[in-house]
Amino acid sequence: MPDAAAHPIADIIAHPLTQKLPTPTETSWGRYDAVSIMLVEVRTTTGLTGYGETLARFAPRAYAELVERALKPRLVGRDALNILANWALMRRALSGRAGGMLIEAIAGVDIALWDIAGKAAGLPIYRLLGGEGRASVPVYAASVSWDPLEERAAEQAIAFARRGFSSIKVKIGRSPEAACKRIATVRQAVGDGVELTADSNWAYNLDEAVMVGKALERHGYAWFEEPLRPEDEDGYRQLRARCAVPLAAGESNYAVDQAMALTCDRTLSVLQPNVTRSGGITETLAMARLAAQHDVAYAPHVGMSGIICEAASLHVAAAAANTRIMECAASANLFKSEVADLRPGGERAEGGMLSVPQGPGLGIEINWEGVARMEKMAREAA
Numbered sequence: 001m002p003d004a005a006a007h008p009i010a011d012i013i014a015h016p017l018t019q020k021l022p023t024p025t026e027t028s029w030g031r032y033d034a035v036s037i038m039l040v041e042v043r044t045t046t047g048l049t050g051y052g053e054t055l056a057r058f059a060p061r062a063y064a065e066l067v068e069r070a071l072k073p074r075l076v077g078r079d080a081l082n083i084l085a086n087w088a089l090m091r092r093a094l095s096g097r098a099g100g101m102l103i104e105a106i107a108g109v110d111i112a113l114w115d116i117a118g119k120a121a122g123l124p125i126y127r128l129l130g131g132e133g134r135a136s137v138p139v140y141a142a143s144v145s146w147d148p149l150e151e152r153a154a155e156q157a158i159a160f161a162r163r164g165f166s167s168i169k170v171k172i173g174r175s176p177e178a179a180c181k182r183i184a185t186v187r188q189a190v191g192d193g194v195e196l197t198a199d200s201n202w203a204y205n206l207d208e209a210v211m212v213g214k215a216l217e218r219h220g221y222a223w224f225e226e227p228l229r230p231e232d233e234d235g236y237r238q239l240r241a242r243c244a245v246p247l248a249a250g251e252s253n254y255a256v257d258q259a260m261a262l263t264c265d266r267t268l269s270v271l272q273p274n275v276t277r278s279g280g281i282t283e284t285l286a287m288a289r290l291a292a293q294h295d296v297a298y299a300p301h302v303g304m305s306g307i308i309c310e311a312a313s314l315h316v317a318a319a320a321a322n323t324r325i326m327e328c329a330a331s332a333n334l335f336k337s338e339v340a341d342l343r344p345g346g347e348r349a350e351g352g353m354l355s356v357p358q359g360p361g362l363g364i365e366i367n368w369e370g371v372a373r374m375e376k377m378a379r380e381a382a
């Protein structure tokens, strides 16, 4: 007998999107002039459509191929609401250990399935997750850029503080000496009343990270984000033993198993998965819960991702018990301003808080004109 409450999946459509950044962004990892994401659309035979986003910075058409050829044939005909079972089935699309593009592609589909579940229930996703039920989430300004001029770094930090952000992230990199100087300059510029954190995007080896970590400790920074490359777990443990600044990481992790070691032994104080990389809402919530069990805070990473990432992160953050603070990227980003009707967080944030969308599912409407413009850019960039 057919299940009257089922929402069978009819179709999955992948939309690779590319934008030329209004202002090129630079981290210790490199300079980005153009970035991509993939918008995922899942339709059911019952007339519902859910949307998701995949972190697909480069080669977004390869992600679309993965969704259309490897994930869609497995899912069509299945009930969209059996999300855990659908996740496990997608995971079996490739043999071998989990990670990389497959998990990022799954993230896009998973978020779309949660959007459908919310629309089917007439509830925002965070209510379905049955957690804390926060109506708003604290955010920090990201980021004081990598601009080598010290004065510019100080100016940017002061501007964020004037806009009401009480927590600000500072990008560091280059030589440890340069980083130590910047750490002191920005602290001096904003005073002691503002929370500061630093992100080096794995710029250092262990000895360098210890030197920078001690400067962060001296100047009262709240965390040192991605000091070392993500695979160097022993390095993270040694760094934790050698300086007191709390360590943060997680944006480079895929599935929960990659977050397990440094969370369970409490080397990390803050876990920062990106929902569009870390397997979607399902897996990101599992990471947040794992962290909660070990008194590690959850702080969603958003970075250069788009508005669906922001909305999905808000829903998980609204539900998770250990949410500390969420990243709020302040730089111009067409994936935030042009893809849906929700204004970007940098514009919406008030008093260092972002409200959680209250409509069914993710609580956003897609702006198809904006999507078409960025799909065109993705085709032209190929």
Ligand SMILES: [Mg+2]
Residues within 6 Å of the ligand: 199, 201, 225, 226, 251
């Ligand atoms: Mg980071």
